[in-house]
Amino acid sequence: MDNLAEQCEEIEALKSIYDNKWKLEPATNCYSIQITPNVKLFITLNENYPSTAPPNFELLAPTLTVDQKQQVTDEFQEIYESNMGGPILFQWVEKLKEIAEIETPAAETTELETSDVELIVSPAQVTQLSVTHGEVIQDRKSAFQGHASPVFSLEDTKVFINHLLENKKISQATHNIVAYRILTPKGTVLQDCDDDGESHAGSRVLHLLQIRDLTNVMVVVSRWYGGIHLGPDRFKHINNAARQVLLQGGFLQS
Numbered sequence: 001m002d003n004l005a006e007q008c009e010e011i012e013a014l015k016s017i018y019d020n021k022w023k024l025e026p027a028t029n030c031y032s033i034q035i036t037p038n039v040k041l042f043i044t045l046n047e048n049y050p051s052t053a054p055p056n057f058e059l060l061a062p063t064l065t066v067d068q069k070q071q072v073t074d075e076f077q078e079i080y081e082s083n084m085g086g087p088i089l090f091q092w093v094e095k096l097k098e099i100a101e102i103e104t105p106a107a108e109t110t111e112l113e114t115s116d117v118e119l120i121v122s123p124a125q126v127t128q129l130s131v132t133h134g135e136v137i138q139d140r141k142s143a144f145q146g147h148a149s150p151v152f153s154l155e156d157t158k159v160f161i162n163h164l165l166e167n168k169k170i171s172q173a174t175h176n177i178v179a180y181r182i183l184t185p186k187g188t189v190l191q192d193c194d195d196d197g198e199s200h201a202g203s204r205v206l207h208l209l210q211i212r213d214l215t216n217v218m219v220v221v222s223r224w225y226g227g228i229h230l231g232p233d234r235f236k237h238i239n240n241a242a243r244q245v246l247l248q249g250g251f252l253q254s
Contacts, residue, residue, distance in 0.1 A: 007045050010087040017090065025227050032227070033093055038063040038172075039100045042227050043089060050087055054080040057092070058225050059197070060174050064100070069197040072099055131163065134245030137237050141226025144237040146245030151180055151218040154190065160218050173222035177238060179205035180218035189215060198223065204235060205242045217251045 011031070014022045023032050030044040044056040059072060072095075079091045134146035147170075149160045157180055165171045179193040179202055191209070193202030205219055221241045223234070230237070246252035 003047060003049060003051050006050055006087065010050075010089055013087075014089060014093075018093070030227050035093070035096050035100050039096070041093065041096055042225070043092075044229060051085055054088065056229055058174070058227070058229065059096075060225055061100070066195070066197055068099055068102070072096060075099070130249075131160070132245055132249035134241055134248055137241050137244075139233060139237060140228040140230060142228065142230055142234070142237075143224045143226070144234075144241040145222050146241035146243075147220045147222070148242075148245045148249045148251060149218055150216055150251075151182055152216055153182065157182075157218055161220065164220055170222050174225040175201065175221075175223045177201045177205060177221045177223070178218070179203075179209055179242075181206070181209045181215045183215035198234070198238070201235065201238050204239060208239060208242055208246075212246075212252055214246070214251055217246070217249075219245065 011022075014031075018033060021033050024030075025032055025042070030042050032040060032042045034040050038061060040060040042058040042060065044058075046053060046056060049055045054076070057076065059069060061069065064072075075095050076092055079088050079095060083091070131147060131149045134148075137144040147164055149156075151157050151160060161176075161178065164176070170176065175196045175198040177194065177196055177198055180191065182190040184190060191206060193206040195202040201221070205221060209215075209217065209219070219242045221238050223238065243252065
């Protein structure tokens with residue numbers, strides 16, 4: 001049986017198991033299944049699956065932690081390697097269900113931590129934020145938007161990110177990629193980044209801040225996945241969204 005025939009057989013089996021939860025996304029020619037209200041899996045079958053390569057997948061899960069998202073990737077890879085040449089989609093879905101079961105406690109913990117931070121932030125501190133939201137970059141149903149603000153302490157970075165996450169759309173982005181650099185009174189630079197599941201994206205944005213010698217600024221790039229894999233183009237859009245919002249906010253000169 002060739003790959004296409006095996007794929008058709010597997011899809012029919014998944015339809016029988018998951019009924020209308022297993023959906024074809026006509027615009028993107030990929031399949032999706034809603035695992036929980038906050039966790040959705042997108043699957044794109046390629047010509048080499050299942051004989052010599054796994055299918056492509058994308059996870060829309062704003063409430064899962066970075067560690068949980070990495071666990072999904074690792075578990076999916078292990079399932080593929082253990083069943084190479086055979087169907088694996090059912091096992092992927094069931095494994096994701098297991099991991100997503102601990103989503104709610106993790107989300108509650110995050111919410112409590114966020115509330116604790118907000119309690120020690122005065123309204124005056126919040127109004128001192130000068131947040132710039134960049135233009136939205138769209139490509140093949142994915143969207144990218146940069147956000148930037150001056151920051152002068154680690155507390156400022158928490159205030160900024162919590163302020164952004166109050167926006168439901170931003171909080172539900174597939175990835176919120178973070179980078180910041182702060183010049184301390186002692187002349188040292190505090191810097192950090194967070195990929196939020198988009199491997200190496202945070203370090204690329206941080207590199208942009210470094211090569212332009214920008215300090216006392218934090219950039220967050222939100223990406224909403226649209227179901228079509230963009231490949232390396234996604235990094236170009238992330239960098240462009242970061243650069244554009246830095247220009248728009250006056251942090252960077254053209």
